[in-house]
Amino acid sequence: MSMKLKPIILKTDILIIGGGTSGCYAAITIAEQSDAKIIIAEKANIKRSGCLAAGVNALNAYIVKGQTPETYLNYAKKDAEGIVREDLVLTMAEGLNRVTHKLESLGLVILKDSRGDYVARGHRNIKINGENIKPILASAVEHQENVQVLNRVNIIDYILKEGKVIGAYGFSIEKNTLYVIYAKAVICATGGAAGLYMPNNPGFSRHKMWYPPFNTGAGYAMGIRAGAEMTTFEMRFIALRCKDTIAPTGTIAQGVGAEQVNSLGEEYEKKYGVPKTSNRLYSTVMENKSGRGPCYLKTKGVTKEQEQELYKAYLNMAPSQTLRWLNNGKGPAVENVEIEGTEPYIVGGHTASGYWLDTHRASTLGGLYAAGDVAGGCPQKYVTGCFVEGEIAALSALEYVLGSRDGEDNDQASEKENSLQGSTEEIERKLQEVNAFLESGQSRYSIEEVEEAMQKVMDEYAGGISAGYVVNSEKLGIAARRIEELLESSTALRATDLHELMLIYEVVDRLTVCKVLIKHLEARKETRWHSFHEYADYPQQDDENWLRYVNSYQKDGEIRIMLRDLVKKDEIYEHKD
Amino acid sequence: MSIKIDRDKCTGCGKCLKVCPGNLLYKDEDAKAYIRYPRDCWGCTACLKECQIGAITYYLGADIGGKGTTLYTKREKQFLYWHVVKADGEEQVITINQQDSNRY
Numbered sequence: 001m002s003m004k005l006k007p008i009i010l011k012t013d014i015l016i017i018g019g020g021t022s023g024c025y026a027a028i029t030i031a032e033q034s035d036a037k038i039i040i041a042e043k044a045n046i047k048r049s050g051c052l053a054a055g056v057n058a059l060n061a062y063i064v065k066g067q068t069p070e071t072y073l074n075y076a077k078k079d080a081e082g083i084v085r086e087d088l089v090l091t092m093a094e095g096l097n098r099v100t101h102k103l104e105s106l107g108l109v110i111l112k113d114s115r116g117d118y119v120a121r122g123h124r125n126i127k128i129n130g131e132n133i134k135p136i137l138a139s140a141v142e143h144q145e146n147v148q149v150l151n152r153v154n155i156i157d158y159i160l161k162e163g164k165v166i167g168a169y170g171f172s173i174e175k176n177t178l179y180v181i182y183a184k185a186v187i188c189a190t191g192g193a194a195g196l197y198m199p200n201n202p203g204f205s206r207h208k209m210w211y212p213p214f215n216t217g218a219g220y221a222m223g224i225r226a227g228a229e230m231t232t233f234e235m236r237f238i239a240l241r242c243k244d245t246i247a248p249t250g251t252i253a254q255g256v257g258a259e260q261v262n263s264l265g266e267e268y269e270k271k272y273g274v275p276k277t278s279n280r281l282y283s284t285v286m287e288n289k290s291g292r293g294p295c296y297l298k299t300k301g302v303t304k305e306q307e308q309e310l311y312k313a314y315l316n317m318a319p320s321q322t323l324r325w326l327n328n329g330k331g332p333a334v335e336n337v338e339i340e341g342t343e344p345y346i347v348g349g350h351t352a353s354g355y356w357l358d359t360h361r362a363s364t365l366g367g368l369y370a371a372g373d374v375a376g377g378c379p380q381k382y383v384t385g386c387f388v389e390g391e392i393a394a395l396s397a398l399e400y401v402l403g404s405r406d407g408e409d410n411d412q413a414s415e416k417e418n419s420l421q422g423s424t425e426e427i428e429r430k431l432q433e434v435n436a437f438l439e440s441g442q443s444r445y446s447i448e449e450v451e452e453a454m455q456k457v458m459d460e461y462a463g464g465i466s467a468g469y470v471v472n473s474e475k476l477g478i479a480a481r482r483i484e485e486l487l488e489s490s491t492a493l494r495a496t497d498l499h500e501l502m503l504i505y506e507v508v509d510r511l512t513v514c515k516v517l518i519k520h521l522e523a524r525k526e527t528r529w530h531s532f533h534e535y536a537d538y539p540q541q542d543d544e545n546w547l548r549y550v551n552s553y554q555k556d557g558e559i560r561i562m563l564r565d566l567v568k569k570d571e572i573y574e575h576k577d
Numbered sequence: 578m579s580i581k582i583d584r585d586k587c588t589g590c591g592k593c594l595k596v597c598p599g600n601l602l603y604k605d606e607d608a609k610a611y612i613r614y615p616r617d618c619w620g621c622t623a624c625l626k627e628c629q630i631g632a633i634t635y636y637l638g639a640d641i642g643g644k645g646t647t648l649y650t651k652r653e654k655q656f657l658y659w660h661v662v663k664a665d666g667e668e669q670v671i672t673i674n675q676q677d678s679n680r681y
Binding site for chain 2: 043044045047048049050053054057058109110111119121127128129130131132151152173201203204205206207208209212213214244245251252254255256309310311312313315316319320322323324326327328499502
């Protein structure tokens with residue numbers, strides 16, 4: 001039986017790539033406000049795919065009483081030492097409460113006080129039962145008549161015509177089909193990239209990581225290949241997590257007020273400057289480096305009741321941690337919880353890596369919008385911020401499809417419709433590219449070997465865990481060469497089934513993200529965020545030269561870096577050059 | 578971190594295959610579900626929650642401190658029951674009312 005894929009052509013108004021947090025919310029928004037046809041292409045199944053698979057324990061972005069979108073912006077700006085797109089963060093923050101109420105109306109349980117107000121956890125968080133947040137979202141999508149969900153379809157590249165995105169190619173991982181999906185507008189919502197660096201648990205539990213291991217940077221990679229401008233990849237995200245299970249620490253730290261202590265029992269965080277996200281991690285790295293590890297969250301002495309509540313809270317989002325406590329027969333009330341930093345990830349939801357967008361979430365490629373972790377410039381958006389971005393991108397894409405933004409008439413609209421066609425030669429070329437991986441024969445290296453080689457290179461030469469997250473120019477040069485070699489050898493990879501075909505595209509996408517990441521790490525010649533971007537050659541923060549964005553785009557196979565001035569909150573940013 | 582599917586209990590309904598965010602589950606020649614890529618499991622427990630007969634158990638890999646304790650779930654109305662079974666057979670159930678919010 002031939003493994004070769006055969007093409008199927010679909011047409012729609014708006015294609016959404018990725019049915020996770022932002023993608024689902026974008027689909028609901030469009031469906032409720034128009035009769036536009038929507039296709040969601042999802043690599044797995046929208047019921048549990050993406051970041052929300054296991055659930056989420058709190059909503060970490062909400063404007064609680066006494067706070068405003070402006071105070072939220074100030075917090076995000078401070079945490080990122082000024083490198084945020086103020087226009088994006090502010091428009092995101094302004095929508096946080098609206099989308100939260102929407103989720104509550106869909107069935108999300110949110111804790112309220114006797115007056116009916118949401119109960120705050122700190123300055124920006126509210127308490128929920130988020131175990132089923134993804135099924136709630138998926139079910140809302142499935143109730144919309146104009147949304148078609150293509151589960152188990154892995155999108156691999158955009159279809160371009162005269163510099164505009166007019167759809168995307170993908171393949172089914174169930175049947176031998178190459179999907180050619182033409183759309184009047186495309187929203188990229190694939191999520192960010194995990195699995196670039198050697199993980200905390202490189203053996204059997206290699207996928208026990210913070211970020212979904214199935215988020216492989218596909219959205220970044222297809223944008224990079226199409227020449228889209230990207231921003232701030234050098235602001236990596238490294239999470240401070242519970243040792244081994246890589247479960248969240250915030251629930252313990254904020255929930256029962258546990259401080260970070262070293263092996264001598266000393267609270268060390270304040271020794272390392274202001275309590276920013278990067279400093280909580282950096283302080284732990286430095287304590288370990290100084291021989292005062294391991295570090296812990298000081299939970300010993302919490303009550304049995306608090307312990308029971310922690311068991312429940314973790315079952316609702318990271319069940320491995322509760323299992324670990326019960327497995328050991330020692331809960332947090334009797335033993336402190338050991339913590340460690342994860343391997344670096346590239347995301348736009350905690351840090352700010354991703355597509356360079358205008359205020360309306362349009363990318364630099366016509367017809368292409370982005371939301372969620374794949375969208376750059378807007379850190380600290382978390383789950384609710386991803387909903388808001390999904391909403392903004394949806395409305396902008398809808399406006400583009402309806403043509404109102406350009407003030408075009410019906411003739412122009414039908415012209416747009418007719419231009420929604422790629423050439424058959426192009427489809428043939430794509431088929432050949434994909435089918436080449438399915439040809440019989442063996443490559444010298446397996447897919448797994450290429451992935452492991454990449455992770456080792458990134459770990460050792462691009463500031464992974466074993467390098468204490470530190471980079472220098474010499475090492476980055478080595479990393480760049482090795483990644484280029486691996487990209488070269490990845491063209492010879494062979495798949496024996498569709499699952500392996502997906503794995504090939506995943507490793508190629510990761511390598512593509514690594515290539516851009518290394519360029520960004522090299523380009524920012526300062527150290528602005530400890531550990532996230534710790535540049536040994538330039539150990540100081542340099543506001544005079546680097547209060548700017550580091551952006552990049554690929555042209556003729558080369559990654560070109562460009563620096564852009566900061567965008568302020570009162571600006572409506574548009575792409576000009 | 579991974580899961581095991583009890584072949585004798587599995588009825589081949591296929592619900593677990595559908596929800597795995599990593600597409601890691603497949604059916605064997607007898608139409609029973611199995612995990613083809615155990616090292617690629619994220620540990621999200623989506624499959625456990627789909628399996629009404631408790632054929633899927635979740636465990637910690639030995640490399641992250643696993644000692645043979647397993648976990649499975651049962652659901653009844655708004656209650657999700659988490660059964661934790663130690664290697665010696667001792668079982669503990671934690672009940673979560675999905676209408677209750679987390680306290681932390």
